[in-house]
Amino acid sequence: MLDTGIKVLFEGNNITRLLDGLWVTTRIALISVILSVFFGTIIGIGWSSRFRIIHVFARFYLEIMRIMPILVLLFLFYFGLTRIAHINLNAEMASIIVFTLWGTAEMSDLVRGALTSLPKHQKESGLALGLKSFDIYFYILVPQAIRRLLPATINLTTRIIKSTSLVVLIGVVELLKVGQQIIETASLLRNQTAAFWVYAVIFLLYFIICYPISQLSFHLEKKWQS
Amino acid sequence: MTLFLSVSNQMDLINEGTILIGMDYLFFAKYAPLYYEGALLALNIAAISVILSIMVGLCCACIHYYKVPLLKPSVSIYIELSRNTPLLVQLFFLYFGLPKMGIRFESESCAIIALTFLGGSYMSEAFRSGLESIGKLQLESGLSIGLNKIQLMRYVVLPQAFAIALPAIGANIIFLIKETSMLSVVALEDPMFVAKDLIGMNSDTKEALLLLVVTYIVMILPLSLILTFIEKKVRHAGYGH
Amino acid sequence: MITLKKKILSLVLSFIASVGMGFSHQTNAAGFNTLDQIKKNGKIRIGVFSDKPPFGYVDSNGKNQGYDVYLAKRLGKDLFGDENKVEFVLVEAASRSEFLLSDKVDIILANFTKTPERAEKVDFAKPYMKVSLGIVSPDNAKITSIDQLKGKKLIVNKGTTAEIYFTKNYPDIKLLKYDQNTETFNALLDGRGAALAHDNTLVFAWATQNKGFTVGINSIGDHDMIAPAVAKGNTTLLNWINDEITKLDKERFFHADYEATLKPIYGDKVDPESVVIEGDTH
Known part of the structure; x- marks a missing residue:
């Protein structure tokens, strides 16, 4: 029983197919992380400024993203958008947009937190030197904030990678879907324990990807805490 | 279950309802109860999982705090496994993988086990940061006035740690409630399941999704507001930071 | 300093543009591709199952296979002269109508049973299987x-x-x-x-x-009958599929399909006539 179950993994191209699936997952996560960091930083900086309107908008946006489960957002963008606005996204694009929207919200909160935690005299010294507010941000505040930000951003990355497993539910062919296809073909070949091994391998693959990243975040946090 | 029966009976009524801005208002009245039941089920499972997670989390945090030999490494392994794998994969493994090895749990048990497995490690981190924020000075002062270890924990450490961990605990509770949205994969009829089922059976996608969004707002917004309030209170009560 | 500002601004714009590209595939007013548009696109998007052997599944080499897929490939071959011009979109049962309604596929060939409820949302072509x-x-x-x-x-x-x-x-x-x-x-x-x-x-x-x-x-x-489905009102595509099926019936294509995909599973336990629809049954 055990034997035949594991064998499924080595049939045909199954291993490469699983790895291809893993790449789809990480690709969605990577693009979303990059976009999130970018947009999140912009919104976060705006949020830490004195403009009240930006505060209200950012707060509202963050609140929505925190209330809605990601799966619901995925459904809204994949099925809802086409029916309501006649905008047609393929499943992967819809996922990237949803993860970017969510990541941007989380990131902007982190950036705001990091910027507002900096001592006030930093900004004031900059002003006293005659720097414009843009320059104060980019040459004084942001570099310092990055140090406080980086561990949390890396942590956000693992959260996004983990959440990408959800895209299988709107039909992206990624790691989980490939796994299910393998299980299905295996059951055609009278192999009934395949589900155990395939899901175990997928579990392990996610761990192998996420564990080093979260360790990195943990060490950076320790190193820079002082 | 009588869902489809009623659809065909009231088809004429529905058609009248569709005239207004293309939305089917009768749909809302008819299917809102299904979402309500779905929400109750999700909150029920979330509540049990939250309580269990807090217990698991507290145990793990204490084991870590007191550096209990043997247990501490296993707690670390558990936390790493739980934090670095997606809930969806955990659910699939529990529900479809384990039975192949002769271990079978019902849908509800699978959901509670998976959510507790996930929540336990998040709660543990929350308690840990609470415990670690208690300064050495306080512990020494406690000992010097003659408190024993248990009293020290009960009267000095835990009350403060709990207050400091409160916002994180609240955030974790909301997190766990949101995670119930993927319980439909183990055949539990949560709001997401209801929406998907309605879309599949009669393609009223717009209405089904709108009700879904409303359901989650009703489920989570009040908690989120309470959490913001608590965060502010605790920040005011904070000391030494 | 000014150049830095400009650089950042242009970066922002290019990012927004690249995200905007995602939206650019806008469905036309009708919400589907006509036969001519499909020909112009040079590919046809067909929704099939990936987890329903022996009708639609993905084999251990990652290739789509099965009774439905056999027909899908033939349609691609007759339309473009090349069966690789078919873009397989993997669907699940509950979202099959949804894939047509939201123009994510041109044809659904996923063991789709013709029912009156479904016929209100999508158009069914001639059947190719009994169920x-x-x-x-x-x-x-x-x-x-x-x-x-x-x-x-x-x-x-x-x-x-x-x-x-x-x-x-x-x-x-x-x-x-x-x-x-x-x-x-x-x-x-x-x-x-x-x-x-x-x-x-x-x-x-x-x-x-x-x-x-x-x-x-x-x-x-x-x-019931199982038939290919297209978006409601996509008559040019519907007519073409119907003509195809009539033509394929004459050459006993579906019996060949049965032999190739279903016979290995069913063996002699099933009478092909109880599954396949061909010729006078229309």
Whole structure:
């Protein structure tokens, strides 16, 4: 029983197919992380400024993203958008947009937190030197904030990678879907324990990807805490 | 279950309802109860999982705090496994993988086990940061006035740690409630399941999704507001930071 | 300083533009591609199952296979002279209409049973398969009549005719619903329900491959037809498919399809005429 179950993994191209699936997952996560960091930083900086309107908008946006489960957002963008606005996204694009929207919200909160935690005299010294507010941000505040930000951003990355497993539910062919296809073909070949091994391998693959990243975040946090 | 029966009976009524801005208002009245039941089920499972997670989390945090030999490494392994794998994969493994090895749990048990497995490690981190924020000075002062270890924990450490961990605990509770949205994969009829089922059976996608969004707002917004309030209170009560 | 500002600004704009590209595939006013547009695009998007062997599945080399896929490839070949011009989109049962309604595929060839409810949302072409519902159960607790299911759990796939049939006609049977075939059949293997209801063609194929399970009820409900579906009002594509099927019938294509994809599973246990529709049955 055990034997035949594991064998499924080595049939045909199954291993490469699983790895291809893993790449789809990480690709969605990577693009979303990059976009999130970018947009999140912009919104976060705006949020830490004195403009009240930006505060209200950012707060509202963050609140929505925190209330809605990601799966619901995925459904809204994949099925809802086409029916309501006649905008047609393929499943992967819809996922990237949803993860970017969510990541941007989380990131902007982190950036705001990091910027507002900096001592006030930093900004004031900059002003006293005659720097414009843009320059104060980019040459004084942001570099310092990055140090406080980086561990949390890396942590956000693992959260996004983990959440990408959800895209299988709107039909992206990624790691989980490939796994299910393998299980299905295996059951055609009278192999009934395949589900155990395939899901175990997928579990392990996610761990192998996420564990080093979260360790990195943990060490950076320790190193820079002082 | 009588869902489809009623659809065909009231088809004429529905058609009248569709005239207004293309939305089917009768749909809302008819299917809102299904979402309500779905929400109750999700909150029920979330509540049990939250309580269990807090217990698991507290145990793990204490084991870590007191550096209990043997247990501490296993707690670390558990936390790493739980934090670095997606809930969806955990659910699939529990529900479809384990039975192949002769271990079978019902849908509800699978959901509670998976959510507790996930929540336990998040709660543990929350308690840990609470415990670690208690300064050495306080512990020494406690000992010097003659408190024993248990009293020290009960009267000095835990009350403060709990207050400091409160916002994180609240955030974790909301997190766990949101995670119930993927319980439909183990055949539990949560709001997401209801929406998907309605879309599949009669393609009223717009209405089904709108009700879904409303359901989650009703489920989570009040908690989120309470959490913001608590965060502010605790920040005011904070000391030494 | 000014150049830095400009650089950042242009970066922002290019990012926004690249995200905007995602939106740019806007559906036309009608919400579907006509035959001419498909020809111009140089590819046809066909929605098939990936987890329903032997009708639509992905083999261990990652290739789409099965009875439906065999037809899909032929359509691609007749349209473009090359079966690789078919872009396979993998669908699950509950979202098949949705894929057409939201223009994510041009044709659904995913064992889609023609029902009056579905015909209101999409257009069906001529049928290419016959089907009714069958119920498979474990040998040691065989279900041979629907009465035996009272008070027990029946496993179904969300959005299939089986789900619709039982919700409508037997509301007191508790249904256990899953999104995908893989999950549905694994639930039966794991003993999560007393029996499983699905297309009889499928449960029969499955039972021949899984020891310890038999189809106790061969045929319930209506005798239905399985047909390709296109978006409502896409007449140019619909007519073309109908002409194709008429042509294929003449060359006994569907019998060849049966031999290639279903016979290896069914063996001699099933009469091809009970599955395949060809010629005068139209």
